[in-house]
Structures are given as C-alpha cells and as structure tokens.
C-alpha cells in the first residue's frame with residue numbers, strides 16, 4: 001500500500017475545457033453579437049416581400065392589389081419595422097467598424113495633424129505666456 | 134476591508150475538473166487581483182498562478198475575472214463590490230489552478246513568421262519615417278498575454294484558428310516598410326484557419342489591455358487576403 005493520495009483519474013494531466021452549446025449566453029457581449037447575427041432574419045423577410053411585390057407587379061393588377069393588402073397586414077408591418085430597425089442598427093455598427101478596418105486617414109495626414117496640434121498648442125502657450133510677461 | 138474571493142482550483146493528479154474554493158483577503162483601494170492572489174498564496178502555498186512584472190507589461194498574469202479575460206495586475210478589487218471569481222484563462226488547457234498551457238498560442242504566433250524578412254544585405258540601417266512607423270505601431274504593442282484568445286469563441290470552437298494576436302502580428306510585419314515577407318505570410322492568412330475563420334465578434338479588441346485592436350488587424354487582413362486572391366487570379 002502506498003500512502004499517496006487516492007487519485008480518481010487514470011492518468012494525471014491538464015484539464016481540457018469544453019465549450020458548451022450555450023456559450024453565447026455566457027455574457028452580454030456574446031448575446032449582443034448573436035443579436036447582431038440574428039438581425040439578418042427580418043432583413044431576409046423584407047427582401048422576400050420586395051421580390052414577391054416585383055413579381056406581382058409583373059402579373060396583373062389584381063395580384064398587385066393583393067400584394068398591397070398583404071403588406072398592410074399588421075404582422076407584416078411589424079416584421080418590416082423590425083427589419084428597418086435592424087438595418088439602422090447595422091448602419092450604426094458599420095460606421096463604427098469601417099474606420100478601424102479601412103484606416104482612410106493615411107498615416108501622413110495623421111502625422112501632419114499631430115504637428116498642427118503641436119503648433120497650435122505652442123502658439124497658444126506663446127500668446128498666453130507673452131501676454132503674461 | 135475583508136473581501137471574499139473564489140478561485141478555481143485544479144490539481145492535475147486529483148481533480149477531474151476545476152472546483153471553486155473561497156478565500157478571505159484584505160483589500161483596499163489599490164488591491165489588484167494579483168495582490169489578492171499573492172495574499173491567498175500566503176494562506177495556501179499550494180495555489181499556482183503566473184505573474185512577473187506587476188505592471189501590465191509582461192503579459193503573464195492573465196486570468197478570467199467573473200468570466201472575462203483580464204490581467205490580474207491591471208484589475209482591481211474595488212471594481213468588484215459583489216462577488217469575485219478568478220479562474221484560468223478560457224479555451225486553454227489548465228495545467229494547475231490558474232496556470233494554462235500557452236503552447237498552442239505560441240505555436241500560432243510562430244506560424245506567421247513574426248520577424249523581419251528582408252533579403253537585402255546591407256550594413257546600413259533600414260531607416261523608417263514616422264509615417265511608415267505609424268502604419269503598424271499600434272499592432273506592435275501586443276504583449277502576448279493571450280487574453281484575446283480567451284475572448285474569442287472561434288478559437289474556443291476551433292483551436293487550429295490562428296487567432297487574434299497571431300494575425301495581428303502577421304499584419305504588423307506585413308505593414309512594416311522594412312519587411313519583404315508578405316508573400317510568405319499570406320498563405321497562412323488565406324488558409325482555412327486564417328483570417329476568414331473570424332466572424333468579427335470583436336470581443337478580442339474589448340479585452341485587449343494594450344488597445345492593440347486585434348479585430349481591426351484581422352479585418353484589415355481580410356482586405357489584404359481578398360486583394361491577394363484577385364492578384365493571384367490575374368497571375369495564373
């Protein structure tokens with residue numbers, strides 16, 4: 001008999017973490033990400049509506065009127081409203097992310113900007129100090 | 134002030150999975166999570182964790198604090214008035230307590246050839262203008278802490294994914310005016326475990342303690358990869 005502590009493992013070793021299916025419920029950031037991904041669903045519905053309308057327009061006036069009536073139903077309006085909000089949300093994230101992915105301000109400009117800021121601060125200091133002396 | 138803190142303990146020879154253990158520590162306005170861990174170690178010398186610089190520059194003290202990747206030395210108890218749980222960095226194998234196996238991370242860094250590749254033989258220094266420096270400087274601030282890997286669900290799901298820091302490092306050298314190695318790095322970035330595995334969750338940039346913005350680097354990498362593809366179409 002050994003006096004070693006009893007091990008409940010066959011072989012000692014590192015613990016391999018497993019990612020469970022609901023990882024995205026873990027915290028707010030992942031839930032927001034999933035919401036962003038889910039906004040594609042109402043947008044798909046909106047595109048479907050649009051294509052169907054175009055098709056109806058090509059068929060007959062009665063079909064077109066039918067499409068208009070379909071579009072006026074409250075649940076369709078609600079879903080399209082959702083799609084509208086989703087696209088606004090996307091526009092917002094797009095404008096936030098775009099400058100980071102495509103740094104449009106070329107480095108030269110940024111450095112010129114830094115020099116300009118330095119000049120302005122220096123000029124300001126000279127004026128203030130000059131006035132004071 | 135007395136504060137209770139839970140730490141995920143794992144003993145590789147005894148445990149099947151990490152278990153939480155509660156400790157009491159003394160905390161004031163300046164007590165960091167790392168300070169708290171050091172206090173716990175005084176009470177219980179069997180606790181294992183990594184640290185070195187205490188000033189957010191060595192990148193070795195990464196842990197999960199209430200499920201979010203953080204540097205222990207840059208995170209303060211004062212910001213956690215309620216519960217505080219410290220566990221090992223997510224998505225890495227746990228060796229013991231808060232110590233993880235960083236080997237996969239280091240391998241991924243290595244895979245992108247993170248050094249200047251330049252065949253020119255010259256005794257002259259390679260001069261660089263401030264504008265040329267500004268192009269990659271932000272991406273050169275990475276301290277290899279690995280927090281971004283613990284924040285990345287794509288790395289969690291596919292450990293082969295090169296991941297935020299490695300792709301950022303590739304981008305850092307690709308943008309360097311002294312470097313000529315872009316062609317050698319692009320196959321890695323274009324491959325199935327390269328930039329296109331990223332779905333822009335963006336959490337990596339949020340947790341980065343050095344504001345490196347790896348998510349931006351990866352998506353710049355996507356632009357470069359797409360450009361590379363178009364050029365290769367015309368070449369063949």
Ligand code: SF4
Pocket residue numbers: 274275276277278279280281282297298301337340341342343344345346347
């Ligand atoms: S990019 Fe940021 S979070 Fe990722 S390893 Fe570098 S310093 Fe750490």
Ligand code: FES
Pocket residue numbers: 184185186187188189190191192193194195204205206207
């Ligand atoms: S101890 Fe060096 S980064 Fe925290």
